[in-house]
Amino acid sequence: MTADHVEHVMGTVFSFAVRDPGPGTGPALRRAVQRLHRIDALFSTYRPESEISRLGRGELALAEADPEVRWVLERCAELGAETGGYFTARPGGRLDPSGYVKGWAVEEAARTLRESGSAHHCVSGGGDVQTAGGPWRIGIADPHREGAVARVVTGRDLAVATSGTAERGPHVIDPHTGLPAASFASLTLVGPHLTRLDALATAAFAMGAPRALPWLAAKGVRALAIHPDGRQETTAGWD
Amino acid sequence: MRRAVITASATAAGVVLLLSLKPHDPAAVRAVPAADGTAPAGGTGGVQDTGADSRTLTGSAVNTRYGPVQVVVTMAGTRISRIDVVQYPTRDRRDQEINERAVPVLNQEAIAAQSADIDVVSGATYTSEGYTRSLQSALDQAAQ
Numbered sequence: 001m002t003a004d005h006v007e008h009v010m011g012t013v014f015s016f017a018v019r020d021p022g023p024g025t026g027p028a029l030r031r032a033v034q035r036l037h038r039i040d041a042l043f044s045t046y047r048p049e050s051e052i053s054r055l056g057r058g059e060l061a062l063a064e065a066d067p068e069v070r071w072v073l074e075r076c077a078e079l080g081a082e083t084g085g086y087f088t089a090r091p092g093g094r095l096d097p098s099g100y101v102k103g104w105a106v107e108e109a110a111r112t113l114r115e116s117g118s119a120h121h122c123v124s125g126g127g128d129v130q131t132a133g134g135p136w137r138i139g140i141a142d143p144h145r146e147g148a149v150a151r152v153v154t155g156r157d158l159a160v161a162t163s164g165t166a167e168r169g170p171h172v173i174d175p176h177t178g179l180p181a182a183s184f185a186s187l188t189l190v191g192p193h194l195t196r197l198d199a200l201a202t203a204a205f206a207m208g209a210p211r212a213l214p215w216l217a218a219k220g221v222r223a224l225a226i227h228p229d230g231r232q233e234t235t236a237g238w239d
Numbered sequence: 240m241r242r243a244v245i246t247a248s249a250t251a252a253g254v255v256l257l258l259s260l261k262p263h264d265p266a267a268v269r270a271v272p273a274a275d276g277t278a279p280a281g282g283t284g285g286v287q288d289t290g291a292d293s294r295t296l297t298g299s300a301v302n303t304r305y306g307p308v309q310v311v312v313t314m315a316g317t318r319i320s321r322i323d324v325v326q327y328p329t330r331d332r333r334d335q336e337i338n339e340r341a342v343p344v345l346n347q348e349a350i351a352a353q354s355a356d357i358d359v360v361s362g363a364t365y366t367s368e369g370y371t372r373s374l375q376s377a378l379d380q381a382a383q
Contacts, residue, residue, distance in 0.1 A: 006374065
């Protein structure tokens, strides 16, 4: 028995699968969905009235922003320092912490389910996945074949984040050049916590080959790169 | 209930469908026939048995700002074996371009996530709100 839910929010689709549903599952799913809409209202760069949009236009002072907005921007600054500037809350110059917010939102939704007592669930948002319990089988989309899966990762308590050019075209900007990064067709990271993985995936995608995989391996992060010619390359310890 | 006669696209020439629905603009709705040439009836949703272990679930016709979207899901046991988009907006050329690319991609992703014993796909993004809401209503029927 599984309780499934699909929600369109933050310009993409979030899906929930709860394998240990109970009386609290319905209310927990509703809280998780409310949380996602709240995060969207605060952080969307497509909503002119969001706090991020108002901060970007200089209409809202950081000190007056929601504590959660300040917290996220602090985490973005830390990741910027850790990644040598390859992760930034200002890709292309405009305030846009989406590279952090999407993965964080998925993990927050999963946390809401966990706090309701679920130990066995999967949340995905915009192609990034956080699971609890398991084992879960997570397909990694093949950037060269629509609808096909390049590899399958199986495990417990896994998070999987993929950056890629396949569906949305080149959209990760290398902050050091201001140009779209395109040295990978896709880059997938596997680890325990999606928020950090998603941010590192964005940074490593911008960093590009040949530096990104050794850099990730040194951090102990498992990664699969699919190159534009279809070649697949993994960090040691992927399998 | 208004009855609109809708002609399928040139790529599915000769297939004429009768759908009971209330589109904002009948000319803006195009029916997409299933690959085998049949198409389930549109409307408010329903379940139809098609075999011992196979059944089709018709999702609600979801009105989006671009027009109605509706899917029909074929279940083999508890798994999705195919998804047919029986209605999607084609109000203008840009809608058509987006849908002609997006709808097959969405179909394949939803099925890929189900058919290969995979729980979820990383790197695949769904972007159509109407599609997912109609799909959700079909999945809700499957859970009943």
